[in-house]
Amino acid sequence: MGKQAKLELDGKTYILPVVVGSEGEHGVDISTLRQTSGLITLDDGYGNTGSCVSKITFIDGDKGILRYRGYPIEELAEKSTFIEAAYLIIYGELPTSAQLKRFSDLLTANEMLHESMKNHFATFPATAHPMAILSSMINAVSCYHPRLIEGYKADMFDVQAARLLSKVRTIAAFAYRVSRGLPAIYPKPSYKYTANFLHMMFSEPYQDYDLKPEVVRALDLIFLLHADHEQNCSTSTVRMIASSQANLFASAAGGVCALWGPLHGGANQAVIEMLEDIHRSGDDGSRFIAAAKDKNSGKRLMGFGHRVYKNYDPRAKIIKAQCDNLLKVLNISDPLLDIAKHLEEAALKDSYFVERKLYPNVDFYSGIIMRAIGIPKEMFTVIFAIGRMPGWIANYKEIVDHQGTRIYRPRQIYTGETERHFVSLNQRKSKA
Numbered sequence: 001m002g003k004q005a006k007l008e009l010d011g012k013t014y015i016l017p018v019v020v021g022s023e024g025e026h027g028v029d030i031s032t033l034r035q036t037s038g039l040i041t042l043d044d045g046y047g048n049t050g051s052c053v054s055k056i057t058f059i060d061g062d063k064g065i066l067r068y069r070g071y072p073i074e075e076l077a078e079k080s081t082f083i084e085a086a087y088l089i090i091y092g093e094l095p096t097s098a099q100l101k102r103f104s105d106l107l108t109a110n111e112m113l114h115e116s117m118k119n120h121f122a123t124f125p126a127t128a129h130p131m132a133i134l135s136s137m138i139n140a141v142s143c144y145h146p147r148l149i150e151g152y153k154a155d156m157f158d159v160q161a162a163r164l165l166s167k168v169r170t171i172a173a174f175a176y177r178v179s180r181g182l183p184a185i186y187p188k189p190s191y192k193y194t195a196n197f198l199h200m201m202f203s204e205p206y207q208d209y210d211l212k213p214e215v216v217r218a219l220d221l222i223f224l225l226h227a228d229h230e231q232n233c234s235t236s237t238v239r240m241i242a243s244s245q246a247n248l249f250a251s252a253a254g255g256v257c258a259l260w261g262p263l264h265g266g267a268n269q270a271v272i273e274m275l276e277d278i279h280r281s282g283d284d285g286s287r288f289i290a291a292a293k294d295k296n297s298g299k300r301l302m303g304f305g306h307r308v309y310k311n312y313d314p315r316a317k318i319i320k321a322q323c324d325n326l327l328k329v330l331n332i333s334d335p336l337l338d339i340a341k342h343l344e345e346a347a348l349k350d351s352y353f354v355e356r357k358l359y360p361n362v363d364f365y366s367g368i369i370m371r372a373i374g375i376p377k378e379m380f381t382v383i384f385a386i387g388r389m390p391g392w393i394a395n396y397k398e399i400v401d402h403q404g405t406r407i408y409r410p411r412q413i414y415t416g417e418t419e420r421h422f423v424s425l426n427q428r429k430s431k432a
């Protein structure tokens with residue numbers, strides 16, 4: 001018999017099994033608790049709730065460890081590419097040459113959008129946020145591939161996954177071009193994933209974009225570092241939607257919406273806006289730090305803090321080094337980078353941030369790299385979404401592959417009015 005936990009309440013004892021993960025994490029399995037005791041557990045914001053068991057990504061937030069399928073993020077960042085890591089995350093193992101070629105060929109075969117989809121892009125106002133366009137258009141793809149709506153089919157999964165991973169960058173680039181009133185640039189089958197995205201973003205019909213290897217590598221690394229991050233808000237949303245047996249594209253479109261918020265993926269845009277504000281106001285960062293510590297100011301140091309990491313986010317370390325390197329190669333001196341470094345240095349010495357274990361997260365330096373590449377800040381969260389796609393696909397697959405998946409349906413503790421009776425309109429009195 002495995003480990004067990006005991007819960008005592010009102011003179012009764014309830015025995016609960018303890019599930020132990022492969023890295024030694026312990027979780028009390030309370031799935032039968034309500035049945036046996038009438039009790040539910042309450043955990044506002046799911047801060048201490050394991051919503052599933054998963055084999056995809058491991059994080060140790062206290063030690064600052066992140067691994068995809070067991071491989072440390074530092075090794076993957078140094079030796080792998082986004083597409084190889086995507087394969088690893090989705091299928092569980094690093095691909096052989098033949099598997100990688102087949103995967104790349106499938107991505108190439110699925111990079112185009114149905115020509116009629118261009119009409120959808122044309123109907124968004126020029127001011128539309130690209131995240132709104134991205135989620136709408138990912139959902140719209142299923143209209144052009146009706147077999148998607150039939151739901152999960154194991155024999156179709158490879159094509160569906162490749163279709164989503166490939167088309168998302170075409171949609172993202174088209175969304176950017178439309179928002180600027182620029183003609184859409186079609187993908188080039190001879191280009192690899194990230195180069196092709198940069199080509200669709202920045203080439204012109206009369207001139208191809210000059211693909212600098214350092215820029216392609218920097219963006220590929222950003223995609224790779226965002227590729228999965230276990231049960232964050234957007235991935236949990238994808239799993240939630242998938243659990244109702246909605247299709248992969250509907251699930252991913254929901255993930256994009258969850259990612260958009262400034263406390264999640266939208267933080268990369270919010271960081272640059274914060275740095276721009278600090279720069280414009282002539283503050284060296286100290287006034288902003290003081291405001292971020294004041295709960296009444298409504299301000300937070302964006303790009304700092306994490307629900308899971310209570311140590312330096314390992315992705316932020318890699319991105320910071322890449323940021324220094326890219327700006328040097330491109331010979332760019334960005335005052336926002338100096339402000340960011342100053343903020344980091346000041347915060348890491350400040351007892352408010354130290355006591356709360358608030359460190360830079362993945363979003364703190366990524367925007368500075370994207371600015372250097374020429375990606376506008378409205379597109380930053382879209383870049384995050386492209387990067388996170390393998391994680392969403394893998395989590396979707398875990399849900400649909402698992403025989404016993406039940407629809408996700410949390411409980412609540414109701415604190416509203418108890419039963420009362422309908423009062424007709426002419427007899428109601430205002431309570432205000």
Ligand code: CMC
Nearest residue numbers: 263264265267292300301302303304305306307356361362
């Ligand atoms: N600036 C100032 N204070 C902060 C910050 C911050 N960035 N983050 C947390 N705190 C304080 C918070 O006010 C609270 O203080 P107290 O204990 O006195 O009430 C304490 O630290 C704990 O914060 P929390 O809100 O309970 O932490 P959480 O786990 O609910 O939130 C977070 C995590 C990432 C939403 C939060 O740290 C935050 O808002 N950070 C800024 C936004 C950001 O950078 N988001 C990107 C996250 S990483 C990428 C991703 O996952 O998408």
